[in-house]
Amino acid sequence: MELDAMYSHTRNRQRWAAGLLLAGSLAWAAVAAAGEDAAPAYQVSSIPAEPLLIEPPKLPDLSPYTAEAANARIVRKPTGSVVLKRMIGQNQLVEFTGGDERLREWVKRQGEMPQAVFIEGGYVTLTDLARSLPKKYFEETEPGIYIARLPIVVSQGATLHIGAETRDLRLSSERGAFLINDGKLFIMDTRLTAWSEKENQQDWFKKKGKFRPFLNAWGGTETYIVNSVVSSLGYTASKSYGVSISQYSPAMHPTMQRDHPSGWLIDSMFDDMWYGFYCYEAYDVVLKGNTYRNNLVYGIDPHDRSRRLIIAENTAYGTREKHGIIVSREVNDSWIFNNRSYENTLSGIVVDRSSVNNVVANNEVYRNGSDGITIYESGDNLLWGNRAFNNARHGIRVRNSANVGLYENLAVANGLLGIYGHVKDLNGTPRDLILDPFDMNLSLTVVGGRLIGNESGAISVVSPQSVKLYGVEMLMPTQPSGIGIFGALAKEQSRIIDLLVRQKRAVLVLPLDKLAQLQVSDKQ
Structure with a gap:
């Protein structure tokens, strides 16, 4: 394993510094509030360690999510029908035909009043489509290879099964084909490809904003x-965006009245996608054992108000614009575990915009262009047993997030800090503060784990409401110039070292003003 070899090298390099454990690598920062000349004062004290100790998180059982279990969900009777309908006025297509510009796209590509293929009333395969439709709309060009030249809609109550007998379903970019699931869709042991008929090849990304086929599943x-x-x-x-599982828009939801969409994406490859995966108000989606390779904006991107997601055992790498894995805007009660996310342009894993009560566990994040793991404006999350190494910035970064637990994490040889916690005023930024509010409130509990050989130091916390530390092993950064103890906490260095290292006790850091409030409350 790359990490094991690097860790062994780091240990050898660090042996000479073992006697300096913690003394040179604990970097605290306390930043003055706006308009104040002096940084806020903090008090360091010992607290009982036992309340900080928790059991490892209970992770979901992945054994139910298999190819056999998915296949067992296919209902093959009755046989469905295949019909052509105009795109205009179809509820499943309003999102794609509303407004002159989007409708013009299909007029231009189809060369006639836009139509779509509708699967209705039961079970249909691609063989059924090819038998039912003119070749100018859907054709088997070689045995097991099909080209779709119109949008395909799986209607409510219908099932489309694309199985192993299909070598490739190619969606024609020139003709504006795409795939909409409004019922049940099974893509198993096959390929689904955006296809350029003009170039007779996969429609590789060339230009932002240029149409490419997509798959969207509705509520x-x-x-x-x-x-x-x-x-x-x-x-x-x-x-x-690519593969999307999305509730109907707020404008359509009163009409459609659908439950939250769901699905399983398992043991598959997604490459050269605008987004490798996107969901919106989806519940109980399982992403397991997939590879997200060289996608454009994100590898995995669950979004607004999605819940109870399982994102496990995936590999995300080579994302060209942003992050390998991100959950953003109230994506709650979910599990992100046993994933590898590496060599992405920004962070490996991100939890963002009021996404709470999530477990991020046992992931490996490395060689990313920003942080290994980033938590932005998302409190009440647990990070357990993650390994972050050789990331360009921080191993783990937490901003404006309260009650974040960092347990048994390993951060090695990152470009800046092993752990960086800070607050930031987001007023005056392009952020929509009604849609995405924030509080400049930071509190961390850091228990166990190792912070080793990070360039700028082991840990820095800026303007916290509280910090609890226990049993964290910290070794020297690679550059002595990276050592720093800042602000009001500098004078507490000796006490922190004494409590945490020599006495093996837990440490609590509180601002004096908060400590005074607690003392007044205790007296009442």
Whole structure:
């Protein structure tokens, strides 16, 4: 393992510094409040360690999520029907035909009043489509290889099964094909590819904003992608990002009245996608054992008000613009564990915008262009047993987030700090503060784990409301110039070392003003 070899090298390099454990690598920062000349004062004290100790998080059992279990969910009777309908006026397509510009896209690509293929009333395969439709709309060009030249809609109550007998379903970019699931969709042991008929090849990303086919599953649907390869889907338009599982828009929801969509994406490859995966108000989606390779904006991006997601055993790498894995805007009660996220342009894993009550555990994040793991404006989250190494910035970064637990994490040889906690005033930024509010409130509990050989130091915490430390092993950074103890906490260095290292006790750091408030409260 790369990490084991690097860790062994780091240990050898650090042996000479073992006697300096913690003394040179604990970097605290306390920043003055706006308009104040002096940094706030803090008090360091000992607290009982036992209340800080918790059991490892109970992670979901992944054994139910298999190809066999997905296959068992296919209902093959009755046989469905295949019909052509105009795109205009169809509820499933309003998102893609509303406004002159989007409708013009399909007029231009189809060369006639835009139509779509609708699957209705039961079970349909691609063989059924090819038998039912003119070749100018859907054609088997070689045995097991199909080209779709119109959008395909799986209607409520219908099932489309694309199985192992299909070598590739190619969605024509020139003709504006895409795939909408409004019922049940099974893509198993096959390929789904955005296809340029003009170039006779996969429609590789060339230009931002240029149409490419996509897959979107609406509210109340089930989507299963198993042991398959999905390539080159997605562009910038709404709900057209690549593979999306999305509730109907607020404008359509009163009409459609659908439950939250769900699905399993397991043991599959997603490459050259605008977003490798996106969801919106989806519940109980499982992403397990997939590879997200060289996607454009994000590898995995669950979004607004999605819940109870399982994101496990995936590999995300080579994301060209942003992060390997991100959950953002009230993505709650979810599990992100046993993933690898590396060599992404920004962070490996991000929890963002009021996403709470999530467990991020046993992930490996390395060689990312920003942080290993980033927590932004998202309190009440637990990070357990993650390994962050060789990231360009921090191993773990936490901003404006209260009650974040960092337990048994390893941060090695990151470009700045092993752990960096800070607050930031986001007023005056492009952020929509009604949609995405924030509080400049930071509190961390750091228990166990190792912070080793990070360039700027082991840990820095800026303007916290509280910090609790216990049993953290810290070794020297690689550059002595990276050693620093800042602000009001500098004078407490000796006491922190004495309590944490020599006495093996837990440490509590509180601002004096908060300590005074607690003391007044105790007296009342």
